[in-house]
Every structure is written in C-alpha cells, then in structure tokens.
Amino acid sequence: MKKLFLFIPLLWMWGCWSGPAVNPYFDFNQVGVIELIPISDHSYMPGSGEMVQSSLTYNFLKYGFDVNESNTGGTKINVGIGWRTLALSCVITEFTDSEIIVVPYRYEERGSTKTTVNLSSETDADSDNAETSTSTSTTTDGGSLREGSRIDYTRARVGIILKMRDKDSGSLVWSNSYWYSGLELHRTTEVCIRNGVNQVRKLF
Amino acid sequence: MKYFSLILATTLLLGGSGDAMAKASAAMKAGLFNEALTHINEAQRLDQANPDVYRMKAFLHEVLDQPKLALAAWKSCLDLSKDEKLSTEAKIHILILSETL
Numbered sequence: 001m002k003k004l005f006l007f008i009p010l011l012w013m014w015g016c017w018s019g020p021a022v023n024p025y026f027d028f029n030q031v032g033v034i035e036l037i038p039i040s041d042h043s044y045m046p047g048s049g050e051m052v053q054s055s056l057t058y059n060f061l062k063y064g065f066d067v068n069e070s071n072t073g074g075t076k077i078n079v080g081i082g083w084r085t086l087a088l089s090c091v092i093t094e095f096t097d098s099e100i101i102v103v104p105y106r107y108e109e110r111g112s113t114k115t116t117v118n119l120s121s122e123t124d125a126d127s128d129n130a131e132t133s134t135s136t137s138t139t140t141d142g143g144s145l146r147e148g149s150r151i152d153y154t155r156a157r158v159g160i161i162l163k164m165r166d167k168d169s170g171s172l173v174w175s176n177s178y179w180y181s182g183l184e185l186h187r188t189t190e191v192c193i194r195n196g197v198n199q200v201r202k203l204f
Numbered sequence: 205m206k207y208f209s210l211i212l213a214t215t216l217l218l219g220g221s222g223d224a225m226a227k228a229s230a231a232m233k234a235g236l237f238n239e240a241l242t243h244i245n246e247a248q249r250l251d252q253a254n255p256d257v258y259r260m261k262a263f264l265h266e267v268l269d270q271p272k273l274a275l276a277a278w279k280s281c282l283d284l285s286k287d288e289k290l291s292t293e294a295k296i297h298i299l300i301l302s303e304t305l
Contacts, residue, residue, distance in 0.1 A: 026264075101259075103254075103257065105254055105257065106251055151228070153229050154230065179296070182263060183263050183264070183267045
C-alpha cells in the first residue's frame with residue numbers, strides 16, 4: 001500500500017516533466033568551459049536570438065558562474081576546473097507575444113430595471129389653465145443564465161531546445177527542451193531561460 | 205393642443221460575470237493587470253468550474269509577481285481541466301512556481 005502512495009506522485013511528475021537526455025558515459029566533472037554558440041533569430045521575430053542569448057548569459061551570471069564575453073562576440077562560461085569544453089547551442093522553437101487565447105464562459109445576466117417617465121402638457125385655448133400630467137412605468141427584467149459567450153486575450157509563449165556537445169569528440173552529451181507562457185514576452189522569456197539554465201547548472 | 209413627452213430611461217446593470225469577463229479582457233489588453241484581476245475574481249464567483257478563468261487568473265498573478273496565488277490558481281486550473289494541453293501547461297507552471305517558492 002505504501003508503494004502505491006509513492007507511485008502516484010511519481011507518475012504525476014513523470015507525466016508533466018520529461019527530463020533531459022543525458023549521455024550516461026560522459027563525466028561532467030571534467031568540464032571546465034561551456035562555449036555559447038550564437039543563437040539564430042526565430043523566423044517570426046527578428047532580434048529574438050539576441051534576447052535569448054542575453055537572458056542565457058544573465059542567468060548563468062546570476063547563478064554564480066564566471067561569464068566571459070569577448071570582443072569578437074564569443075561567450076564562454078567557466079563552470080569548473082576540468083579540461084573539456086562543451087558547446088552549448090540553443091534553438092528557439094517558439095517566440096510570440098500575440099498568441100490569441102479564447103475563453104468560453106457562462107455568465108449570469110442579472111437583469112435590469114427600466115424606468116420610463118412620460119410628461120405631458122396640455123393647454124386649452126379657451127382657458128387660462130394649463131394641465132400637466134406625469135406617468136411613470138417601471139419594468140424589471142429578472143435576468144438569466146447564459147452560456148456560449150467568449151472573450152479573448154493575447155499571451156506570450158517562448159520555447160527553446162538546449163543542446164550541449166563535447167567540442168573535441170562532437171558527441172551530444174546533454175539536451176532538453178523548455179517552454180513557458182505568460183502575459184509579457186520579457187518575463188516569459190526570462191522564466192523559460194532560467195528554467196533551462198537551472199537544469200544545466202545542476203550538472204556541475 | 206400641445207403635447208410633449210419626455211422619456212427618461214435608466215438601465216441599471218448590476219454587473220454579471222459576462223460583464224466582468226469582458227471588462228477583464230479589456231483591462232488585460234490595456235495592460236491594467238490589477239483591474240483585470242478584480243474583474244476576474246468577480247467572474248470566477250459565477251463560473252467556478254471554468255479552468256480557463258483560473259488560467260487567466262494565474263497569468264495575472266504571475267505578471268503581478270504573486271507566485272503563491274498564481275500557484276493556487278494553476279492548481280485549481282489543473283483540477284478542473286479536461287483538456288490535455290491546458291493540463292500540461294498548468295503542470296509546467298506548477299513545477300516552475302513550486303521551485304521558485
């Protein structure tokens with residue numbers, strides 16, 4: 001019975017979390033440097049490559065790694081004292097701030113109150129008197145419960161694939177994909193990249 | 205004889221959830237996230253089983269830097285969702301928000 005209780009949360013986590021692919025024969029303790037390969041823009045968003053690259057270096061720095069950006073544009077991240085160098089590449093699979101989300105909903109029309117005031121004035125030619133009358137009518141709509149209405153809003157969505165390969169042998173040693181969604185592109189990018197870097201840093 | 209009529213019509217809308225959702229959508233589009241959240245809370249009261257409303261609410265809490273409330277909204281969204289994509293999205297947000305708290 002205890003095993004069953006352990007198994008259920010593990011199954012749930014497995015369902016939502018597909019972990020990284022790791023080369024089991026590679027020793028990450030032998031790595032000294034990660035070279036960041038320049039990131040290409042997403043086809044629909046010029047400048048996205050630079051945004052993601054800046055976010056990557058920012059997050060590595062924030063996690064305490066020594067980040068070196070040379071004048072020629074190459075970026076190196078010192079992760080240890082080993083002699084091996086890994087090349088980190090990032091492919092932007094999704095980068096949008098205008099994905100439309102439609103929300104169907106049901107709602108209660110609580111009704112309304114309509115008041116009509118009729119004001120009439122009548123003047124008799126043979127008389128000096130003028131008569132004024134006022135009538136008021138009020139109608140109340142009791143309301144109803146409606147379904148099938150919808151509204152929409154836009155959200156941002158960012159997806160990346162991170163890959164690391166051994167620079168000497170060329171063999172792929174680690175890979176994983178991430179995506180995140182939110183209302184602001186900048187924040188969404190930030191969380192998505194931070195999640196990726198958080199996984200990478202656990203290797204060293 | 206001279207007649208004239210003056211008609212005054214007053215419609216008193218008390219603000220159903222449909223109205224609240226429309227207002228929330230408009231506020232979100234304008235970047236008024238606090239206002240949108242107020243309207244979403246109102247709408248949620250009348251449509252408590254709608255996972256999409258919880259997703260909207262969770263997004264708003266995240267953008268307003270309220271991770272605990274966002275996490276609670278995503279969990280409600282996951283509980284109510286029957287859509288696989290929405291459930292996956294909720295799980296990703298729950299995982300990441302749980303790590304940051």
